[in-house]
Amino acid sequence: MAEDLQGLLNRIQNDGLRKAENEREQIIAEAKAEAEKIVAEAKAQAAALEKQAAESAAAMQERAKITIQQAARDIVIGLKVELQERLRRIAKGSVEAAMTPQLMAQLIAAMANAYAKDSASGIELILSQKDLDNLEQGLFTSLNADLMAKSELSLGNDFSAGLKIGFKDNDIFLDFSDEALADVICEFVGPKLAALIKG
Numbered sequence: 001m002a003e004d005l006q007g008l009l010n011r012i013q014n015d016g017l018r019k020a021e022n023e024r025e026q027i028i029a030e031a032k033a034e035a036e037k038i039v040a041e042a043k044a045q046a047a048a049l050e051k052q053a054a055e056s057a058a059a060m061q062e063r064a065k066i067t068i069q070q071a072a073r074d075i076v077i078g079l080k081v082e083l084q085e086r087l088r089r090i091a092k093g094s095v096e097a098a099m100t101p102q103l104m105a106q107l108i109a110a111m112a113n114a115y116a117k118d119s120a121s122g123i124e125l126i127l128s129q130k131d132l133d134n135l136e137q138g139l140f141t142s143l144n145a146d147l148m149a150k151s152e153l154s155l156g157n158d159f160s161a162g163l164k165i166g167f168k169d170n171d172i173f174l175d176f177s178d179e180a181l182a183d184v185i186c187e188f189v190g191p192k193l194a195a196l197i198k199g
Contacts, residue, residue: 083193084186087186087189087190087193088182088183088186091181091182091185091186091189092178092179092181095161095162095178095181095185096160096161096162096178099131099162099163099178099181101131101134104127104131104162104176107163107176108123108125108163108165111123111165111174112165123165123166123167123168124152124154124166124167124168125152125154125163125164125165125166126154126155126156126163126164126165127153127155127156127163127164128155128159128160128161128162128163128177129155130160130161131162132153132155152168156177158177158179159177159178159179159180160178161177161178162177162179162180162181163177164176164177
C-alpha cells in the first residue's frame, strides 16, 4: 500500500510537474507572442514616425526653397526699381544741366520760325519758373516781332526744367521738359541696362 501511495504521489507529482511545465511553456509562448506584437507595433510606429518626419522635412525644405526664390525675386525687383530710379534721377539731372537758356532759346526760335512759315497763328511756351525768368529776354531777341506778338509764355508747375511748346490752332504739342526727356532716356537706356545686369 505504501508503494501504491508512493506511486500515486509520484504520479501526482509528475502530472503536476507536467502541468506546470505546460503552463510555463504556454506562458512563455504567450509572452513571446505579446513581445513580438509589441516589437512589431513599435517598428510600425517608428516607420510611421520616420515617414512623417521625412515628409515634414521635405515639405519644410520645399517651403524654404520657395521662400528663398521669393526673396531672390523681391531683391531683383527691388534692385531693378532702385536702378531705374537712379537712372531717372541721373537722366533728369543731365537734361536739366543740358537745357540751358541759350539752348532753349535756339530751340524755340528754330521751331517757331519753321512753324511761322506755314501758319499765321502763334505758339504757346510753357516753362519752369527758373527758365521763364531767364528766357523771356532772350526770346524777344530770338523771335521776330510778329511771332513774338503771337506767342504766349506761361508757367508750368509739373516740371522743374526744360520747356513745352504748343502750336495754337493745332494739335501739335512738343514736350522738352526734364520729366519727358528723362522718360525717353530711361526707355532707351533701361533695356540695355537690364541686359547688362542679366549678363
